[in-house]
Amino acid sequence: MTLAIIGGTGLTQISGLRITGQQSLETPFGAPSADYVFGEINGKQLIFLARHGNPHRIPPHKINYRANIWGLRELGATDIIAVAAVGGIGPLMAPGHIAIPDQIIDYSYGREHTFFADDLQHVTHIDFSEPYSATLRKRILQAAHNSGIAITEVATYGCTQGPRLETIMEIKRMAQDGCDLVGMTGMPEAALARELDLNYANISVVANWAAGIVAGEITMAEIEKNLQVGMAKAVDLLKAISLL
Numbered sequence: 001m002t003l004a005i006i007g008g009t010g011l012t013q014i015s016g017l018r019i020t021g022q023q024s025l026e027t028p029f030g031a032p033s034a035d036y037v038f039g040e041i042n043g044k045q046l047i048f049l050a051r052h053g054n055p056h057r058i059p060p061h062k063i064n065y066r067a068n069i070w071g072l073r074e075l076g077a078t079d080i081i082a083v084a085a086v087g088g089i090g091p092l093m094a095p096g097h098i099a100i101p102d103q104i105i106d107y108s109y110g111r112e113h114t115f116f117a118d119d120l121q122h123v124t125h126i127d128f129s130e131p132y133s134a135t136l137r138k139r140i141l142q143a144a145h146n147s148g149i150a151i152t153e154v155a156t157y158g159c160t161q162g163p164r165l166e167t168i169m170e171i172k173r174m175a176q177d178g179c180d181l182v183g184m185t186g187m188p189e190a191a192l193a194r195e196l197d198l199n200y201a202n203i204s205v206v207a208n209w210a211a212g213i214v215a216g217e218i219t220m221a222e223i224e225k226n227l228q229v230g231m232a233k234a235v236d237l238l239k240a241i242s243l244l
């Protein structure tokens, strides 16, 4: 098994990762967001990619998800843990909290979302009933348990287009749809990983209450402050995962 981590907003680098190499890559779909970084945590090899580039500069709707995932497979990744900043919709999803979603609803649009667009000899409909790898989710849950990091084990992630945040009524509708979390990068990343038969799971770090859940505007300062706390926990979780 070769583990890859895709880091989102607030996680362009992993503290405690002993970096052993770095590689830029071109893919048939263009350039990935950044160089792939090779490193070790607790003596375990992993590949790291900063989803928004390093430094953070690519907005969610401009990310080349296909290149990112294709490159990871090219480098031999078999398992991908995606770390993502999200807004909290469900009552337990307070800023700083961590959830491991088990379902997704995709509200994004206009993104290059499949590897099966051009080869019309093989029209492929992947099964996506369970969008995240059960094995990889179990591993994350086990690591959280072992390290005493409080997480929510079942949650639905709603992926919006961004880069703007949502309206109050958009969040109300998402809550009615069953979404517990709202983010901008969960799709098409998860589906692309499935198309290439890679195990994929998501660690969602809550940066803020989603629009209208509590009174007041959502500020970048608040998001950044909460992410410092949340991403530190996510890194601890990644370290615990590497011990399994």
Ligand code: HPA
Residues within 6 Å of the ligand: 085, 086, 087, 088, 160, 165, 166, 182, 183, 184, 207, 208, 209, 210, 211
């Ligand atoms: N909405 C969408 N994506 C997000 C949010 C949000 O409130 N917070 C962090 N990523």
